Amino acid sequence: MSTYKLTYFNVTGLGEPIRYLLSQSGIKFEDVRVEFDDWPKLKSNMPMGQMPVLELDGKLYHQSKAISRFIAKKGNLYGSNELEAMEIDATVDSIDDLRQALSTYYWEKDPALKEKLKGIAFEKLPFYLDKFEAQVKKNGGYFVNGKLSWADILWTAYCDYLSFVLAGDPNKDHPELKKLVEKVRALPNIKAYIEKRPKTQL
Amino acid sequence: MSTYKLTYFNVTGLGEPIRYLLSQSGIKFEDVRVEFDDWPKLKSNMPMGQMPVLELDGKLYHQSKAISRFIAKKGNLYGSNELEAMEIDATVDSIDDLRQALSTYYWEKDPALKEKLKGIAFEKLPFYLDKFEAQVKKNGGYFVNGKLSWADILWTAYCDYLSFVLAGDPNKDHPELKKLVEKVRALPNIKAYIEKRPKTQL
Incomplete structure (x- = not known):
């Protein structure tokens, strides 16, 4: 089974739609929340220097709407046609x-x-x-x-x-x-x- | 057969990716180009007061990336999975x-x-x-x-x-x-x- 790890700041913002979508779709995920003080040393590890990122089976995916759309498809939340x-x-x-x-x-x-x-x-x-x-x-x-x-x-x-x-x-x-x-x-x-x-x- | 009418200013900008995608996908379309002087009287007819819009079988669709993604799917330009x-x-x-x-x-x-x-x-x-x-x-x-x-x-x-x-x-x-x-x-x-x-x- 795939493992989902979502990394974002400890705020709602751009991460919260993904957390909602994962929850609604019944997908278990690790909800990693970075403190602002720790961000400078993590930033350069991120694909475009930004969060949220989704780690899926060891690979990092970025851009909140791209991630959200991917989860929405899994949760049947992307329309019928x-x-x-x-x-x-x-x-x-x-x-x-x-x-x-x-x-x-x-x-x-x-x-x-x-x-x-x-x-x-x-x-x-x-x-x-x-x-x-x-x-x-x-x-x-x-x-x-x-x-x-x-x-x-x-x-x-x-x-x-x-x-x-x-x-x-x-x-x-x-x-x-x-x-x-x-x-x-x-x-x-x-x-x-x-x-x-x-x-x-x- | 569906009829495609794309309406945008007579510039490249946000309309050009859609024109490229329609062309690449072999979809015939009416390429309507609005002069800036004519825009104020058209603006209120647009779903969010913006262009480009795609008219497809009489219905208006908006947001350039949403339209582009729709065309990309038709042209097999949206990946394999x-x-x-x-x-x-x-x-x-x-x-x-x-x-x-x-x-x-x-x-x-x-x-x-x-x-x-x-x-x-x-x-x-x-x-x-x-x-x-x-x-x-x-x-x-x-x-x-x-x-x-x-x-x-x-x-x-x-x-x-x-x-x-x-x-x-x-x-x-x-x-x-x-x-x-x-x-x-x-x-x-x-x-x-x-x-x-x-x-x-x-």
Whole structure:
């Protein structure tokens, strides 16, 4: 049997969708969490100097969305045909565009630049949330074609992180998104993971 | 038979990998090119206010990488198994990280911010090029497992655009990447597309 080892910081961020997807798919994995102080000496071992990485049967794989898609296929979370898969991928990339805009602003240290990036991110935020809300409403409570996919799980996992960045629930004014996230968090495997995961600030 | 209509600006950018992939896969498509002046009145018709979009049998699909992956599957350019597909996806996302860093810097109008973004992009550039060069060298002249995939085609198509941004060939000091790009441009279907495509500045 294959052994899965996921290595990331001890935060939600880009690692959490993979942890959710592995849990939902019933795949046992070693959940390695690197402290920020230890990162400089590990960085050069990583394929592109970044985490998360998945070690699978001794080989390292990188890029969070590539890893997530691979796990999603194993968990039957990638649609029923290639058209659905394309819609799931498009949704994932739009969700990630929003995550990236908010993250880039949040971590910027230069105050003038941070203010500018904040403007960009906070212009995007309501536009994207309204689009996502309409998409979930139109698709029977899920992002694509009325059934659970890794787009729903990605959004739910990112919301853990975005709640920190936004200091509040990103879905609070969007009832369809709120219901979707509650539904994903209540899936037995994901619920069990959330209950046992380390408590982290972000 | 399905009808494919790709709509994007009259530039290479995010549309060109899809045009290359459709050509390589032998799929006939309508290559609609929007002038910048006409964009404001079209923008609100697009799923996320962005292009490229692919219209397939009357339905609009968005996000360039999602569309590219869909076409890559049709053209047998997505590896032979799920592990290869994951490596192709990871390569694609790393290539796109570099493209995005360079593009964000290039189009920024605020001089101070542009200078800062330039620093970030030009720190990334040699690191990524060296990593890509080593990867292609290790994989027999292609990005993944010694055979053509949509990662090779994406990089080649982006090089049209990046040559403009960098005012020179991105591969000039990286012989493996240079050979790869020449090989992709010489594929009969892609060569034919390049010869007949509209000449554009970027």
